[in-house]
Amino acid sequence: MKKSNGYSIEVSNLTKKFGDFVAVDSISFQVKKGEIFGFLGANGAGKSTAMRMLCGLLSPTSGEATVGGYDIFSETEKVKRSIGYMSQKFSLYEDLTIGENIEFYGGIYGLSKLQIKEKTEQLLEKFQLTEKRKSLISSLPLGWKQKLAFSVAIVHNPEIVFLDEPTGGVDPITRRQFWELIYEATNSGVTVFVTTHYMDEAEYCDRISMMSEGKIMAIGSPRDLKSEYSSSNVDEIFVKIARGGGK
Amino acid sequence: MKQFRAFVIKEFYHILRDYRTLLILLAMPPILILLFGYTITNEIQDAKIAILDYSKDATTSSIKSKLLAGNYFKLEYELNGLDEVEAIFRKGSIREAIVFESNFEENLAKTGIANIRIIADATDPNTASTLLSYTSSIIKSYLDEINENVEMPYSINTEIRMRYNEELRGAYLFVPGLITVILMLVSAMMTSISITREKELGTMESLLVSPMQPLQIIIAKMLPYLFLAIIDAVIILIVGNAVFGVPVRGSVLLLMVEGILFIITALSLGLLISTITSSQQVALMMSLMGLMLPTIILSGFIYPISNMPQIIQWLTHLIPAKWFNLIIKSIMLKGAGLDILWKETLILAGFAVFFISLSLKKFNIRLQK
Structure with a gap:
């Protein structure tokens, strides 16, 4: 049953164990509708595991969570319908054209032919790629691919989009453009859940959480966290937390 | 869907x-x-052979002509001594050599037994065994022919024990x-x-x-x-x-x-x-x-x-x-x-x-x- 209380994601005491190893240790947080929520942490801190549980790729060991108002244990299918996903590995098919990629991803999310056609035109126009309609994805520069991948990830108008280190390996200008796309999406009401390595990107988020050893060590807006940890930037907070949590 | x-x-x-x-x-x-x-076929066609005939009599020549009658074998060399066999095998120019012992016809008539040695190039064992089987079955059919009119059956010893499925x-x-x-x-x-x-x-x-x-x-x-x-x-x-x-x-x-x-x-x-x-x-x-x-x-x-x-x-x-x-x-x-x-x-x-x-x-x- 769908809950509607202004939150897109609600997580309480979510835990994932692999044998004896606790990858995610009883984390709790909420993400508001239309918010950009940054999920930070070192490699192995558990952020990917947490994200995979929310996307329905992994089943949690214990705890509770709803995504888009749907329970991630019992309503996985509805969860999947209300989310978009873009992984750190790039997720468009290189040997398909732009149009064919949209056709495919639109198709597996159940869009109609007409919707797919409209979306395709819209995207081609937006990125000024109309004359490249028939070219394969492999012929486009990486920055374009990533922007397209993001657009395709939200082609079915999901309520929430999960981005797993989406801007790996692109130049700062393209990264900036990518974030403009993210802002554009949130303006139309999409909630963005993003993991990142780049601390400057964390500043673009409405709120961030920092994970270390499976636990959320800090959560709040970048500004609040900076004053709480008396640091001038997110990078410093991150280092403080990684060293043992001293404020 | x-x-x-x-x-x-x-x-x-x-x-x-x-x-x-x-x-x-x-x-x-x-x-x-x-x-x-x-x-990659097992069927034999125009396999090159050499014949060393110590006897050179009527029987050996009719066996020879029988062997060469079909398009299975092609006579490449007529040899004069065993030492030559080794040499042409090394060159790889033949697949099989057939050696008739001396006094072949005489032995067959007197003792009822004559010997043929068949040597095959076994670097390709499948082909070799097929060749041997073809050869021995042709010799056997020749024997069957001559044994029809004889009281005590003649036999020719060949040194092979392979079988071949003719229908294959x-x-x-x-x-x-x-x-x-x-x-x-x-x-x-x-x-x-x-x-x-x-x-x-x-x-x-x-x-x-x-x-x-x-x-x-x-x-x-x-x-x-x-x-x-x-x-x-x-x-x-x-x-x-x-x-x-x-x-x-x-x-x-x-x-x-x-x-x-x-x-x-x-x-x-x-x-x-x-x-x-x-x-x-x-x-x-x-x-x-x-x-x-x-x-x-x-x-x-x-x-x-x-x-x-x-x-x-x-x-x-x-x-x-x-x-x-x-x-x-x-x-x-x-x-x-x-x-x-x-x-x-x-x-x-x-x-x-x-x-x-x-x-x-x-x-x-x-x-x-």
């Missing part, structure tokens, strides 16, 4: 875009048939065998590569996050290769029939159903491989080593199972291709129906069910990791 269709269309795009692989998949069957049919025609054996091998290749190898490619590219995650069920994904991935495998089977049947006259004496429908059963088994083996590895290279090697080699060696395609050591014979029971090879040979060559083949069909179906459930289970477990 709409989702499923979009997926299958995408898979076909992948296959059609990768035209090199597609070309290989479609051109390989006819090329292999022609190769097997014309080069290469194409009859390798066309069904080739269908088995190619179905395995297309189905198992291509599926495992196509699934591991999605993993390697990271698109698998996007698929699993989508509302598509894992089962739908798998079936959509397999369907194009099922289709391709059937096309390949049909190509082989047609070329085999048109070029080598290999018939389908049994029901074509039954053949197709059994074929699909085998393809499903092979597809799930491919899926199984793709759950074990996430790299295309490894998947390719595993399919080649783990599936293709056993299929080629242990299915009875090239080497007769009945000639294998007992332990290996038991081992072949575990090879699905062996059962399919039995089935397809019986249908095509003997015209056998389900009334005869029900046991083999059940075993094959058992394999299909077993491997599908195993690979689906493994696939689902992998999703949890």
Whole structure:
């Protein structure tokens, strides 16, 4: 049953164990509708595991969570319908054209032919790629691919989009453009859940959480966290937390 | 269903875009048939031989002319001494040498026994044994002729104990065998590569996050290769029939159903491989080593199972291709129906069910990791 209380994601005491190893240790947080929520942490801190549980790729060991108002244990299918996903590995098919990629991803999310056609035109126009309609994805520069991948990830108008280190390996200008796309999406009401390595990107988020050893060590807006940890930037907070949590 | 269709269309795009692989998949069957049919054959034609005749009498010359009468053997050298035999074998210019002892006719008439030594180039053992069998059967037929009018039968000793099935025609054996091998290749190898490619590219995650069920994904991935495998089977049947006259004496429908059963088994083996590895290279090697080699060696395609050591014979029971090879040979060559083949069909179906459930289970477990 769908809950509607202004939150897109609600997580309480979510835990994932692999044998004896606790990858995610009883984390709790909420993400508001239309918010950009940054999920930070070192490699192995558990952020990917947490994200995979929310996307329905992994089943949690214990705890509770709803995504888009749907329970991630019992309503996985509805969860999947209300989310978009873009992984750190790039997720468009290189040997398909732009149009064919949209056709495919639109198709597996159940869009109609007409919707797919409209979306395709819209995207081609937006990125000024109309004359490249028939070219394969492999012929486009990486920055374009990533922007397209993001657009395709939200082609079915999901309520929430999960981005797993989406801007790996692109130049700062393209990264900036990518974030403009993210802002554009949130303006139309999409909630963005993003993991990142780049601390400057964390500043673009409405709120961030920092994970270390499976636990959320800090959560709040970048500004609040900076004053709480008396640091001038997110990078410093991150280092403080990684060293043992001293404020 | 709409989702499923979009997926299958995408898979076909992948296959059609990768035209090199597609070309290989479609051109390989006819090329292999022609190769097997014309080069790797057990039939003897114009085999070059040398004859060393110490006797040079009427009997030896009539045996010689009998040997050279058909188009099996072609006399390349008439030798004068045993030392020459070694030399021309080394040169590789003959496949077989035939030595008649001195006083051949006399020995035969007096003692009833004469000796011929047949030496074959055994670097290619299959051809060598075939040559020996041809030679000895020709000599035997000559003996049968002369023994008709004689009270005490003559005998000519030849030093070989090989048999040869005169009816054996290469194409009859390798066309069904080739269908088995190619179905395995297309189905198992291509599926495992196509699934591991999605993993390697990271698109698998996007698929699993989508509302598509894992089962739908798998079936959509397999369907194009099922289709391709059937096309390949049909190509082989047609070329085999048109070029080598290999018939389908049994029901074509039954053949197709059994074929699909085998393809499903092979597809799930491919899926199984793709759950074990996430790299295309490894998947390719595993399919080649783990599936293709056993299929080629242990299915009875090239080497007769009945000639294998007992332990290996038991081992072949575990090879699905062996059962399919039995089935397809019986249908095509003997015209056998389900009334005869029900046991083999059940075993094959058992394999299909077993491997599908195993690979689906493994696939689902992998999703949890």
